Amino acid sequence: MTFVITETCIDVKDTACVDVCPVDCIHPTKEEAQFEEVTMLYIDPDECIDCDACVPVCPVDAIYSEDELPEDQSKYTQLNADFFE
Ligand code: SF4
Ligand code: SF4
Incomplete structure (x- = not known):
């Protein structure tokens, strides 16, 4: 199974979830180049x-x-x- 980020993240992407994820499976982070390009964040289903x-x-x-x-x-x-393809 996995957890999934949905529509209401769009244009919010405050990364509060990134800060608490113990396995760092939520991307892109603020440190990643793609952060400015995306409208929302995504959870890697293989890592969650x-x-x-x-x-x-x-x-x-x-x-x-x-x-x-x-x-x-x-x-x-x-x-x-x-996103992780
Ligand atoms: S970045 Fe994470 S905590 Fe922030 S709105 Fe999106 S899903 Fe929620
Ligand atoms: S592993 Fe990360 S993305 Fe998955 S439920 Fe926990 S905090 Fe959320």
Whole structure:
């Protein structure tokens, strides 16, 4: 399983989630060149350990467990994974 970042992160991308992720699987970080180009951040599904630490720190409730993703946000599972292709 993985956690997924959804629509409400767009144009917020405050990186609060990056700061708490124990396995550094949320990208791009502010230190990465792509940070300025993206509209939101993404979780690497191959690295996420489903620890839930990122969920409560997100100011816009953008992060969900994959199996609790609202139906209208379902495309974000693939959109998060695609970033790491
Ligand atoms: S904490 Fe929420 S709004 Fe901030 S970057 Fe992470 S997912 Fe986006
Ligand atoms: S659930 Fe844990 S491992 Fe997965 S992105 Fe959030 S903080 Fe990182």
